[in-house]
Amino acid sequence: MQSPDAIVIGAGIVGASSALSLTNAGLKVLVIDRGAVSSGTTGAGEGNILVSDKDPGPELTLALRSRDLWFEMQDDVGDSFELEAKGGVVVARHDDGPLLKLAAEQSQHGVTTQKLNQSSLHELEPYLHPDFHSGVFYPQDAQCQPMLAAAQVIRTVIARGGAFISQAKVTRIVVENGAVAGIETSKGVFRAPIIINATGTWAGELAQMAGSHLPIAPRKGFILVTEPTKKYVFHKVYDSDYVTNVASSDADLQTSTVVEGTRSGTILIGASRERIGFDGSMNYEILRRLAAQATSLFPVLRDVQLLRAYRGFRPYAPDHLPVIGEDSKVRGLWHSAGHEGAGIGLAPGSAALITDAILGRESFMDGSPFSPHRFATVSL
Amino acid sequence: MIIVIGAGPAGLAAAEAASRNGSEVALIDSASRLGGQYWRHRSTVTGYRSNRADLLFAKVKSAASITYISEATVWSIERDGELIRVNYLQGGSESSLTAEKLILATGAYDRSLPFPGWDQPGSMTPGAAQALLKGHGILAGQSVVVAGTGPFLLPVATGLAQAGAKVVGLYEAHSPLRWLLSPQALLLNVSKFAELIYYAGLIRKYRMAPRFGRVVSRFDKGQVTITSVNSSFALKRKRALTFEVDVVAVGWGFSPDLTLGGIVGCKERVDVDGTTIFEVDGDQLSSQKNVWIAGEATGIGGADLSLLEGEIAGLSASSQKISSILRFARFRKQVFADALKCSYPVKDGWRSWAEKSTTICRCEEVSLGEIEESVAELGAEDSRTAKLFTRAGMGLCQGRICSRNVSEIVAGLTKCSVTDEERIASSNRPIAAPIALGLLGDGKK
Numbered sequence: 147m148q149s150p151d152a153i154v155i156g157a158g159i160v161g162a163s164s165a166l167s168l169t170n171a172g173l174k175v176l177v178i179d180r181g182a183v184s185s186g187t188t189g190a191g192e193g194n195i196l197v198s199d200k201d202p203g204p205e206l207t208l209a210l211r212s213r214d215l216w217f218e219m220q221d222d223v224g225d226s227f228e229l230e231a232k233g234g235v236v237v238a239r240h241d242d243g244p245l246l247k248l249a250a251e252q253s254q255h256g257v258t259t260q261k262l263n264q265s266s267l268h269e270l271e272p273y274l275h276p277d278f279h280s281g282v283f284y285p286q287d288a289q290c291q292p293m294l295a296a297a298q299v300i301r302t303v304i305a306r307g308g309a310f311i312s313q314a315k316v317t318r319i320v321v322e323n324g325a326v327a328g329i330e331t332s333k334g335v336f337r338a339p340i341i342i343n344a345t346g347t348w349a350g351e352l353a354q355m356a357g358s359h360l361p362i363a364p365r366k367g368f369i370l371v372t373e374p375t376k377k378y379v380f381h382k383v384y385d386s387d388y389v390t391n392v393a394s395s396d397a398d399l400q401t402s403t404v405v406e407g408t409r410s411g412t413i414l415i416g417a418s419r420e421r422i423g424f425d426g427s428m429n430y431e432i433l434r435r436l437a438a439q440a441t442s443l444f445p446v447l448r449d450v451q452l453l454r455a456y457r458g459f460r461p462y463a464p465d466h467l468p469v470i471g472e473d474s475k476v477r478g479l480w481h482s483a484g485h486e487g488a489g490i491g492l493a494p495g496s497a498a499l500i501t502d503a504i505l506g507r508e509s510f511m512d513g514s515p516f517s518p519h520r521f522a523t524v525s526l
Numbered sequence: 527m528i529i530v531i532g533a534g535p536a537g538l539a540a541a542e543a544a545s546r547n548g549s550e551v552a553l554i555d556s557a558s559r560l561g562g563q564y565w566r567h568r569s570t571v572t573g574y575r576s577n578r579a580d581l582l583f584a585k586v587k588s589a590a591s592i593t594y595i596s597e598a599t600v601w602s603i604e605r606d607g608e609l610i611r612v613n614y615l616q617g618g619s620e621s622s623l624t625a626e627k628l629i630l631a632t633g634a635y636d637r638s639l640p641f642p643g644w645d646q647p648g649s650m651t652p653g654a655a656q657a658l659l660k661g662h663g664i665l666a667g668q669s670v671v672v673a674g675t676g677p678f679l680l681p682v683a684t685g686l687a688q689a690g691a692k693v694v695g696l697y698e699a700h701s702p703l704r705w706l707l708s709p710q711a712l713l714l715n716v717s718k719f720a721e722l723i724y725y726a727g728l729i730r731k732y733r734m735a736p737r738f739g740r741v742v743s744r745f746d747k748g749q750v751t752i753t754s755v756n757s758s759f760a761l762k763r764k765r766a767l768t769f770e771v772d773v774v775a776v777g778w779g780f781s782p783d784l785t786l787g788g789i790v791g792c793k794e795r796v797d798v799d800g801t802t803i804f805e806v807d808g809d810q811l812s813s814q815k816n817v818w819i820a821g822e823a824t825g826i827g828g829a830d831l832s833l834l835e836g837e838i839a840g841l842s843a844s845s846q847k848i849s850s851i852l853r854f855a856r857f858r859k860q861v862f863a864d865a866l867k868c869s870y871p872v873k874d875g876w877r878s879w880a881e882k883s884t885t886i887c888r889c890e891e892v893s894l895g896e897i898e899e900s901v902a903e904l905g906a907e908d909s910r911t912a913k914l915f916t917r918a919g920m921g922l923c924q925g926r927i928c929s930r931n932v933s934e935i936v937a938g939l940t941k942c943s944v945t946d947e948e949r950i951a952s953s954n955r956p957i958a959a960p961i962a963l964g965l966l967g968d969g970k971k
Contacts, residue, residue, distance in 0.1 A: 181907075182905060182906065182907040182908060182910075182911040183904070183905045183906075183911065184911065184914055185910065185911060189910070189911070189914050293911075293914040293915060294904070294914075294915060297904035297905055297906075297915060298904070300905065301903065301904065301905070310905065312905065312907055313907070370963075371920075372963065373922065373960065410890075410917065415963075428602075428789070428956040430602050430604055430613070431970070431971060433966060434966055434967055434969050434970040434971075435967075435970055437963045437964075437966035437967035437970075438966075438967030438968075438970045439967075440963060440967070441963050441964055441967050442967075447963045447964075448962060448963055448964025448967075449962055449963075449964060450962065450963050451960035451961065451962055451963075452957055452960060452961050452962070452963055452966055453921075453922065453924070453957065453960050454920065454924060454955070454956075454957055455956050455957050456956075457956075
């Protein structure tokens, strides 16, 4: 592609939706990836588009808008990527006080919540363990097939005049007079005044190439996939410990279980998190804990066979907020990374924020809490 | 203690050799009887030189230091400091066994290539036809076509004929003249001529007429189509023959079962024929400390080679001396194994046999058309992305059957060759066998 207006590095869902949003704003966009489309964190995700697990604050505002943008993106792209507002059911394992308090706060910030008692809870999830007697229903929680989504979005970008080059590893970011001028890759040199770093777990490395700094680290997660079964789980179901885990900066392993059924009939069990760098090895103790938690929620799953397990790496920043905005040192270098386990859900919202900022137009929210500048002072 | 996983020729030889100096051995196998796929679990095995099996069975059964654990399916292996813990399922419950040393002899399974109808009832692999016959005494059909490539077609075809089936066709895709490429292998393995003469006698006795340069190109409701192929397996459509048959048994060599070694982290490499195998040293030791691998998982080579590799692995794991005679015997069989790879390669032309509607992944029912679309429309570039888009390889067999075929189909469509990294990555299966979530959770610390 001759002289693109912007280069997006990373063909996961964050990069793909950024590329689409910039393309729709009239820019000529080139997307580059070190592998194929969806080959990083996007390809190892469950496709969660959640508002239920966010505390009131900037991330929740972003999540709510992003969730609606998912449905707009589906209308725009025209292709199905299995987007479905299946709804989330959060149950209280012990004391339901913290869950109900959070739900009350969330509902004041635009989240639709519905308190569930013993009978309404078991009406929504008839196979749930009878001991659970209280929960909250979040009808806005949604689900998509993220790999398909990224691919369909990139396909649309190409159809609208953009381009995608795969298997191109960035070897250098060209910075001239404090501003980006282009990139050198294993598949050639490309020049553009705007570069979007949407490289997920590699975002820190990329920032370093430009002489900047971004404290993004990988956090390992596992997902268990069962054999196809009768429909036992109707929503995204998790216990409320999950909400506290997301905001934790404790490096020890924490597990909490999100259980859900998929269209293909399999059941996905996920949401363990562990901060140990890029070690790909399988930890069977985590699988056992996930299985124990899932079967304590749904005893009927005891006889369901586990078929596969896969692991992925989530990119996260020390304060667990995504990094969205222009680099603190290098002009024209924009970051959209560090979305941790929420990248699928937050992708189109992040794309809208970054596009608005690049074009200098007003956005749906103040993006400053996500600014990379927040790490500028700790960089040395 | 030494744990040996797999009670086929390699595992039996390993257990027997290790027990010679009294080393404690636990031999774990998923079947109910000794013998593995090759010596199909019958107390008295029939076939060429089957007395070797009986001899080994007797030795293993009588050795005081060997504990034989049958009908046990290993689903995972963990490291616990210096120890290796093998987790297995047996009779509806989960157990573990811990040892300092591990010998993997997990063998191989038939390789299938997709052609229209390969997934229909009546179409099976030669290994499956043989398993029905030897394992259960069931004849797969009254009339049978045996086809594909490689010497394994001979014991299957003759075995079926001896059991009373009418083998109406025996089709080898390659020309036997390819053996002229490897004269050294024949000179070093003169005994193989005796084996060939044994099978030639049976072929004549049962009036089979082996044909070369032909493949099963279609199977539809009992109608089989045989088509000539050129040396790269492209079909010569004008030269096709269709007739009725109960069963087609079609096999394209073997794929090693890499699952358990992959879990332990043993280094893999791609063999000359594109098969992913484990790298081992002269003592069959893998890249992982105290883990030996013997048999087909270190390169497809047949039972003779597996027996020798197993013996060497067993001796090495129990710190016994390995004689140079034994090492030379293994060398001779390795030369022969290399000649087999050279004589019966699977050529790329097979990719043109399937039609758009032909199933490629049977577990998830993914067709060639869907894979083509994932490449052309969605940007799939390897088996992993094709899998993410189409679900090919996500089913019960976890891609054991189709992932290599998917890789090669995608490579053909993108006009690339499959990288070694991709071939190695697609053998990564952390859950070696399905386990009920209840059992899994109950094992929590």
